[in-house]
Amino acid sequence: MERGLLANIFAIPPLIFRFQWNPDLLQERKRYKYEQSNSFGRWGFDQTSAGSAGSLLDIGKGLWEDLKEIGPLLTATRPFEAKEGEPREYQIEFQLDATTPGPMDTDDHFGGSIEPDLAVLRSFMYPGWDDVDVIGWVAKGIGGGGWEPPCWNRPPTCTFIYGSLSFDCVMQDLDIKITAFKEDLSPQRAEITVRLLEQTHSTTPITDFLTRTAGAARALGREGIGEDIYAASPIKPLVDLFL
Structure with a gap:
């Protein structure tokens, strides 16, 4: 027992x-503690330009970061930054x-x-x-x-x-x-x-991390997980907008 x-x-x-x-x-x-950043930032294709000297993956990652920087300007809100748990x-x-x-x-x-x-x-x-x-x-x-x-x-x-x-x-x-x-x-x-x-300040966070990671991976094995991933992806809103 x-x-x-x-x-x-x-x-x-x-x-x-x-x-x-x-x-x-x-x-x-x-x-978890989050704080808003000090500024809204200035939007431009700076991240894309920085990745242009690298691979297509670097360019795509830079473009994605540039697109996300538009959000604070459109909503007039400073983005959150993670601080500590x-x-x-x-x-x-x-x-x-x-x-x-x-x-x-x-x-x-x-x-x-x-x-x-x-x-x-x-x-x-x-x-x-x-x-x-x-x-x-x-x-x-x-x-x-x-x-x-x-x-x-x-x-x-x-x-x-x-x-x-x-x-x-x-x-x-x-x-x-x-x-x-x-x-x-x-x-x-x-x-x-x-x-x-x-x-x-102990060893238990290590075992908790391994157990939690294994459990999250196990959740990916349920039926219909592909549809869940698509629904949660940034692609679906774009598809819904243009189709």
Whole structure:
């Protein structure tokens, strides 16, 4: 059975949160920053002229760029220029229930408690140590550099795994709403909302790029893709205009 996890196996102690059930909501958001250029530009066949010394492909590419430069002048709007991407965001809403075992549980859920779940989730929001910190601390002490413990200056990162999704991230928001208590006043049910920001300083963007590229290429194999390509090409509006 597939597992849905929020985990950091290098934290001390290792942090592994397993979703009790499928989330009620999983929302992905990705934004990219664009800015308008400083000027409209001056239109002319400069790109075509620059490519005239090259191949027919260079000439055609230059002519195409020249034609696109007419658009800002006809609409009196400065064109957009790509600047930089913003981190991918995920908002996840899910529930915890101490009275009902999840599909991956055995007879009960932590002996009828959700407090271990909450402890793991909260640990992603507070500074802690990881294996690298402790190994460096021990190595420094053995080497005579002193046994001063490393500072807790950042919360642990986490790896989000759900189906085909797998990436390193930081937990920016954690909202816990306790909706029921047991007789001893320990939480019995809770509604959780977390917001994750992708940490790109990791290896997961590489695997995500390969997976995304393969998926986009796979989409080209569906029936009628040639008609889709023609409809999306700049040729179709010209054909419709003159025919």
